[in-house]
Amino acid sequence: MTYTAPANRRGLSHFERFDMSTELAAAYAAVPEIAAAETRLSEAKRLVAETPEAVAPEAARENVITEAVAAFVDSGAFPSDVGRRAVEAFRSAEATGQELVARKRAVTGAEWALYNALTDHSGAVLSHLAGRLTA
Template sequence: MNPELAAALAHVPEIERTEKLLVDARKRLRDHPAGVAPDVARNNVIDAAVSAFQADGAWPANIGKDAAKAYADACVWEAERLARSRAKDSSELLAYDTRLTYSADALTYLGERLEEVLTGAREAAEILGDVRSADDAIKAGGDVVAAWGRLQGLVTDLTNLREAQWSLLLPRLRPGDAVGGFDDERRKVRTWRIYGYGEVRGSLDGVPAFVRQATSSGQYSESVLLWLARAGTAHVPTSFEDLQDDALAGDLVDVMAGADGPVVDYTPAVTPAPAPVPSKVYAHSSAAHLDHSQPAPARPKANATVAGPVPTTYTH
């Protein structure tokens, strides 16, 4: 196992305990001797007796007891096998749920280890000066060679740290479940890693391409480590949400910010409702007669007159 991941998991007592239970349960299942199901064991005894009878005509005196004993012995084996198998399956679920619950604690530990690695890189950089290759370190000799060796060891630590980080951040499929719930999160985490997120806090503005490439590929170098040591923003996200905040940091737009001038007010204009206008009633108007079982309503009082026709004017 990745040593940094093993150390991170061991740092959380709950995870360490359930991981040990799982290892023990798997070993117990592997160590259980091979056997056969009870009905198979019983039929094997019966088949052997029938074959012997057909060969020499002799019938075993204790065939019933022998078959029953074979069945009973196989029941003991089967029960033990079932118990060990169930212990392994339930321990897998327990270890999965515990790791999911306490992954933030393990990631926090990785963040502390990252700071140790970066501190060591900064100390080595003070001795290295402008040296950026093994050949230059060998030419410089003395303490520079030793500092370069320490830096190479720290690159290995950084590689393992980031691998452990993504192992804890990438949601795993729950044992026994079909592919489903975490699909979208897994896709997002993988995409963010490809773009270079998860290395420094916040947006990727100012992060050089060779650092982003290292994040995507998982292959780190002395140059990447030294850049991260100088940047001051390197971190280990402690959750999916923490990583998501980094990924979205450069994508959020302030909708209230003006472009080159004052803020433009896009509030919709509200037009007041017009005052109601009474309907026009003419002398020839009549009220609606809705119920013909009742007398016709009285003619309404006129409040308007019909305008006269407009005389035709001919133009030549």
């Protein structure tokens, strides 16, 4: 288990420069709210990684139109459904792009939820660490 803090303006987490000790990681795992927040963050990152490659809606529409023009030039017959196919390609690409936006926002929300859990439950983490030190 690793903790990744929300990124700063330069895109680097303040904690990425430091290795988390195994004791601190165990202390985080001992607090259910922190463990749950870490799980949600991992899941959100997995969702982003699994999002299909997005094509710009305009490019998807243009590809359909370009294919229709090429078919017309080659055969002399213009496809009757080019408008419908162009709109469908645009909508599909837009939906994929919006899905990616939503999933990236889920990562940001999960990062902040983890940050809040770490802040709210820091006393429990410190108590766990104190117990380990006295053991």
